[in-house]
Amino acid sequence: MLSDVVVSILLIGGALMSLAAGIGLVRFPDLLSRMHAATKPQVLGLLLFLLALALETGSWPLIPLLVLCWLFQLLTTPVSAHMVxxxxxxxxxxxxxxxxxxxxxxxxxxxxxxxxxxAPPHEADPVEGREDHDRRGGVDH
Amino acid sequence: MTGVIYVVQGILAVAVLLALYRAVLGPSLLDRVLALDVVLAIIGAALVLTMIVNHHTDHLILLVVISLIGFIGSVAVARFITERG
Known part of the structure; x- marks a missing residue:
């Protein structure tokens, strides 16, 4: 009974993260502020949903899989956000x-x-540079 | 519990509609990529919800695949975008 209540709270919290991302995507004015809103369901929303799943199933062998799922998302989201x-x-x-x-x-x-x-010295006298290179090459040989 | 499931489904549906609105209307290509990333995250949330309702854990690998697809997609688009987009 108590577990059901906690699972319900976690599920509603995660869903509200998704709703916040949707509202932020529609309301915010430019790309960078929309990126700020879009990260909520990808990290925190997924964390809340996975916690709800762990509480609902209640099996310990499942925990490493869920942690792996969340860590993978946690590693890939900042990289793609940085690129975008x-x-x-x-x-x-x-x-x-x-x-x-x-x-x-x-x-x-x-x-x-x-x-x-x-830039200017390299572009101004390429001939001198080539002579320098030739002379150095002769000394080496 | 059943009522909570319906409420969560409704919230997720509204969120995905808002994200799709931005994906259709978004002024630039990067806005659309961002909105579709949010749609993928909401699809992942819906997958977890089906796992909770049906008491199984078969869709966990789909979660990993979804986050991988979102990563590859947004990185590829960000790599090849130009000033026109």
Whole structure:
């Protein structure tokens, strides 16, 4: 009886996570905030549902399988979210006016300055570089 | 318990409809991928619900397969997306 009550609470909690993700997907304004909402049923919702299954069946040999299931989801979700977020940033699928701080912007600006500072000598005199390489090769042989 | 099962089924149905709404209407390809990932998570939740109702554990391997498909799908789309998407 008590186990039924706990299982019911866990199931309703997990279902409400899914509902929160659905509402967030519809209501939130851009890709990054929708990603924030979409992670709820993938990690916490699945955890609540698997806990309910473990309580309902009540068999110990099942526990490692459930832990494996959840760990697999826990490993793959951040990787795919990272890839989607990076692709969204690179292809400008985000609203700049909604960002409070963009820490990646400074890094990108630094990288662009670095490339600009290093690029001109390589492009300006490729002949000198080739001579240098030839001379070094002669010494080595 | 039966009433709780019906309530959970109803909540999951509303959630999957909202996610499908975003998947159909989503302005960019990444929004659709994200919404379909949520649909896969809700399908996994429904699988666990059927296991609880019918008292068996045959669908656990399907849970692993579903999370694998979601991972491969979103990583592949994120890898090959362009500015137009």
């Amino acid at each position: 977020g990076r692709a969204g940033y690179r292809t400008r699928h985000l609203r700049r006016d909604l960002l409070t701080i963009d820490e990646l912007d400074d890094v990108v600006a630094c990288a662009v300055v670095e490339v600009d500072r290093q």
